[in-house]
Amino acid sequence: MEPEKIRQDFPIFQEREDLVYMDNAATSQKPRQVIERVKKFYGQENANIGRGMYDLANDANNAYRNARRKVAKFIGAKPSETVFVRNTTEAENLLARSLEIDGEIVLSRMAHHSEQLPWRRKAEEENLETSYIETEDGRISLEDAKRKITGETSLVAISHISNVFGAENPVEEIVEIAHENSAIVVLDAAQSVPHIPVDVKELEVDFMCFSGHKMLGPSGTGVLYGRKDLLEEMEPYQVGGGMIRKVTEQLVEHEKVPEKFEAGTPDVAGAVGLGAAVDYLGETGMKNIYQHDRDLAQKIVEGLQGIRGVNVLSPEHSNLVSFTAEFAHPHDIAEVLNQKNIAVRAGHHCAQPQMDELGVSGTTRASPYLYNTEEEGEKLIEAVKEVKEVFDK
Amino acid sequence: MYRDEILDLYKNPRNEGELDTDHRAEGENPNCGDSTEIFVEIEEEEIRELKHRTDGCAISTAAISILTDEIQGMKVSEVRELDRDWMLDKLGIEVTPMRIKCALLGLETVQDALDR
Secondary structure: OOHHHHHOOOHHHHHOOOOEEOEOOOOOOOOHHHHHHHHHHHHHHOOOOOOOOOHHHHHHHHHHHHHHHHHHHHOOOOHHHEEEEOOHHHHHHHHHHHOOOOOEEEEEOOOOHHHOHHHHHHHHHHOOOEEEEOEEOOEEOHHHHHHHOOOOEEEEEEEOEOOOOOOEOOHHHHHHHHHHOOOEEEEEOOOOOOOOOOOHHHHOOOEEEEEOHHHOOOOOOEEEEEOHHHHHHOOOOOOOOOOEEEEOOOOEEEOOOOHHHOOOOOOHHHHHHHHHHHHHHHHHOHHHHHHHHHHHHHHHHHHHHOOOOEEEOOOOOOOOEEEEEOOEOHHHHHHHHHHOOEEOEEEOOOOHHHHHHHOOOOEEEEEOOOOOOHHHHHHHHHHHHHHHHHHHO | OOOHHHHHHHHOOOOEOOOOOOOEEEEEEOOOOEEEEEEEEEEOOEEEEEEEEEEOOHHHHHHHHHHHHHOOOOEHHHHHHOOHHHHHHHHOOOOOHHHHHHHHHHHHHHHHHHOO
């Protein structure tokens, strides 16, 4: 894989030549292929989907359907199991609203607020117990998972890769424990689908949520994967146009899945753009991206560990680098880096309970992606050294 | 932004400590994790002494140091009237929009403490 060549596809790096963009865990940049595809949809194919009898509406329908097919294939799912939503948060909220459970909900300490709060609200409203699997060296503790997931458990909501640490959790093992206890597994894959090959059938998860904008797609795009039998049992999240088969005064018959969960006009152009993003990732090769992101993160880790006072929180084989420094607050580090045109994230990363457990107010996080080069990694390390010089004076 | 004076106030905050007073308040910026607790001693409607315990970034810590120095001896009514422009002016550096909350954490907490 050649990041230097890949960069050429991203207009933002031509516009902002010196930009070192390492906040990919928040959102990714978009290649020309995605931007052009969205533009083409609006310029040549735009119509509402679902109802139109004319050719243009047919083109729009086909574009949307193709996008769904591509995204489904990308994660090893069927199109009927692939629901388009706005983002991971919406997918989690949809599930928490529509999925009926009657037992305990098991979450993780490292959970992003978006995979935590919808379930906490459900638990509160429906009087369900919750418990949290502890974190062990940046990963969900398998030992603790064995303790927390019991016969009382109805649902286990965990993330594939934490946005705080960047390390892969032992998902397959946790799925096995959950299924032995007849519990449903919801996987937050917002940080994994963009970075590693993911196949829902191999992972055997029951539901999976991820965002399109973190994987080169347009903002406002996200996906809920669900096992078909479970999706079919569920009540729709929102009701309205586009999700019904028949409505009379007495009766409402819902569409089949996935349309049942897509009330109203969806973000058609966004979905089409996400289809183009998936094409781009597929052509680059997810295995290559996986290797590249980890290698670059590892190089950054090695560089940072050479700076006295820096503490790297990401465990080995992570695809991002979370760190703190004795000499400066995360926000000050990010600010000085920004003065050198390096974009990183600082704060609690929407995981306050995890920050509390770590005993830090926040971390600085550099999250590389396919277009980041080794040279950029070195720039980052040099910049952190300069932060130290400024603050250690 | 990180002038020597700011860095000095960050590394050696002024007026750190606690006071036995009812006029105390905690403030935090949950988004960045900055937190402070400020203790104010009031005598005859005047700020007699201030102390604080702060765990924050350079901007919030420096701002609290400057603030606690500046308002000692001021009238309570005057302190209530102090605003963002006053604080940014005293801080004396260009603060980016994302950091304004850091700069104002101390002032908001002090004003909160006065109402206790």
